[in-house]
Structures are given as C-alpha cells and as structure tokens.
Amino acid sequence: MSALANHAFAKMNGIGNEIVVVDLRDSKAQVSADEARAVASPAGGVPYDQLMVLQPPRLDGTEAFISIYNNDGSEAGACGNGMRCVVRRIFEKTGQTSATFQTRAGLLNCWQGPAPDLYTVDMDAPKFGWQDIPLAEEFRDTRYIELQVGPIDNPVLHSPSVVSMGNPHAVFWVDDVNAYDLERFGPLLENHPIFPERANITLAHIVDRDHITIRTWERGAGLTRACGSAACATAVAAARLKRANRIVEITLPGGKLGIEWRERDDHVLMTGTADFEYEGRFDPALFANVA
Numbered sequence: 421m422s423a424l425a426n427h428a429f430a431k432m433n434g435i436g437n438e439i440v441v442v443d444l445r446d447s448k449a450q451v452s453a454d455e456a457r458a459v460a461s462p463a464g465g466v467p468y469d470q471l472m473v474l475q476p477p478r479l480d481g482t483e484a485f486i487s488i489y490n491n492d493g494s495e496a497g498a499c500g501n502g503m504r505c506v507v508r509r510i511f512e513k514t515g516q517t518s519a520t521f522q523t524r525a526g527l528l529n530c531w532q533g534p535a536p537d538l539y540t541v542d543m544d545a546p547k548f549g550w551q552d553i554p555l556a557e558e559f560r561d562t563r564y565i566e567l568q569v570g571p572i573d574n575p576v577l578h579s580p581s582v583v584s585m586g587n588p589h590a591v592f593w594v595d596d597v598n599a600y601d602l603e604r605f606g607p608l609l610e611n612h613p614i615f616p617e618r619a620n621i622t623l624a625h626i627v628d629r630d631h632i633t634i635r636t637w638e639r640g641a642g643l644t645r646a647c648g649s650a651a652c653a654t655a656v657a658a659a660r661l662k663r664a665n666r667i668v669e670i671t672l673p674g675g676k677l678g679i680e681w682r683e684r685d686d687h688v689l690m691t692g693t694a695d696f697e698y699e700g701r702f703d704p705a706l707f708a709n710v711a
C-alpha cells in the first residue's frame with residue numbers, strides 16, 4: 421500500500437505555479453515516479469506542476485529534506501515557487517519566521533518578509549559552466565549558446581543564455597513573450613540533445629534594466645503560469661549580459677517576483693507570495709496499480 425494512500429495534502433500555488441505539498445516527515449517512505457504521476461491523474465488526482473514531499477531531515481539544523489517531483493514523475497533539484505508554499509505552510513503551523521531546508525541541489529535558507537505575505541528563498545548561487553547545467557558539449561561562453569529552432573537562415577528562436585539554478589534553464593531573449601507558440605517549441609527545446617537532462621525553456625523580454633517579462637515551458641510539467649527558478653535564471657542571465665540590474669522585478673503570467681542577485685556572496689534571492697487553496701486526502705484508488 422502506498423504511503424500516500426489516504427495521506428493528507430495541501431493544494432497551494434506560487435503565483436499560479438500549481439503546487440501540492442505532502443508532509444512525510446514521520447515516515448521512511450520514498451515516493452516513486454509512478455506514485456507522483458498517479459497523484460496528478462486526471463481521474464481523481466490533484467492537478468499540479470510540482471509535488472513537494474517533505475521527508476525527515478538528513479542534516480542537523482534543517483527542517484526537512486524535500487523531494488520535488490514534476491507531474492511526469494521526474495525529479496527536480498529546485499522549485500522556487502514550491503519552496504515558498506512549503507515555507508508558508510510550515511511557518512503558519514509553527515510560528516517560525518525562518519528555516520533551512522535540504523533538496524537534491526543543496527541547502528536553501530528561507531524566511532518570511534519583507535512583508536507578512538511575502539516569503540523569500542535564498543536559491544543559492546547560479547552555475548554557468550557547461551558541465552554544471554549540463555550541456556552535451558563544451559561551450560566556453562554560456563551567456564549565449566548556439567541553438568536555434570526554425571529555418572537555419574531565419575530562426576524563430578535562437579542563441580539562448582543557459583544557467584543552472586539547481587536545475588537546467590535556457591532563456592531565449594525576445595521582444596514579445598506572447599508572440600511565440602511555446603506549447604509547440606517548448607517540448608522540442610526541452611528535449612533537445614544539447615540538454616542531456618532536458619531543460620526548462622523560458623522566453624524573456626527585457627522591458628528596462630529593472631523589469632523583465634517571462635513565460636516558461638517547464639521540464640517535466642509543460643506550460644506554467646510561473647516558474648521561480650526560471651525567474652532567477654533569467655535575472656542572472658540578463659545581469660550577466662549587462663542588460664539589467666542585479667535587483668529586478670520579473671513579471672510572469674501568474675504574477676510578479678522580486679529577484680536579487682546578491683553581490684556579496686553570489687546568491688540569488690527570490691521573493692513572492694504563496695497561496696493556500698485547500699486541503700484533502702489522497703484517494704487510495706489512485707495508487708492501486710503503482711509500485
């Protein structure tokens with residue numbers, strides 16, 4: 421019997437990024453890819469972009485180890501919007517205003533503020549090396565890489581910046597993020613052989629040095645109303661190109677995020693809201709046929 425059968429969950433969202441939070445800190449159970457897919461089942465499941473599973477802490481001083489699943493069952497190292505949802509949930513229950521969590525990508529410090537309805541996640545330092553993202557072949561300069569879709573002499577999208585925020589991101593610079601069929605190009609680019617672990621694909625328009633607009637096709641989850649790590653990736657990529665300041669506001673289809681690429685330690689701070697929708701218990705029938 422799956423540990424998720426009849427288990428409580430919270431449906432939340434981080435500016436429209438659909439998040440389900442499950443607290444398994446009192447259990448040794450691991451969630452399999454099949455179970456994660458079953459949770460998202462259109463037949464009685466809970467629709468989500470990411471499932472955030474809290475597991476017992478593996479390091480002193482941390483609140484939990486968090487496993488992050490996309491709705492296709494794959495695991496991700498980072499999910500900025502999901503972290504804000506987890507943080508809100510825990511802070512509301514315990515009265516805490518700061519906490520440290522561990523994910524596959526490392527330690528994340530989180531706190532409430534700068535206003536009561538805002539949560540900040542220290543997303544750690546970005547990585548720019550081609551092996552870190554990872555890319556399938558060497559690119560010395562990842563501010564722009566050679567990659568395009570469309571006719572070779574007139575590409576539709578080309579020369580993205582690539583960044584790891586604990587997960588792989590490609591950011592294509594465009595004049596209008598709504599002028600492209602991201603549902604068509606997203607899967608092609610997500611699965612392009614240059615990205616051996618696939619990638620999150622973002623269209624970004626730099627409005628001015630303090631404001632950027634983005635839309636993202638998420639690896640393993642598809643078109644989303646918001647992707648926090650993509651907002652971070654875009655902010656650092658734009659600052660690296662000297663086209664934006666290190667503190668920017670990112671507008672996504674679901675809302676706005678404040679991003680600061682802090683000079684003193686290279687860390688990226690992401691600030692935004694997190695919304696609670698409802699609580700429930702998983703229908704055991706969802707897991708009847710999963711390992």
Ligand SMILES: N[C@@H](CCC[C@H](N)C(=O)O)C(=O)O
Pocket residue numbers: 437469470490495496497498499500501502587588620638639640641646647648649650
């Ligand atoms: N929505 C997330 C990112 C989710 C992970 C991503 N799909 C991946 O597989 O890397 C965010 O808010 O950062």
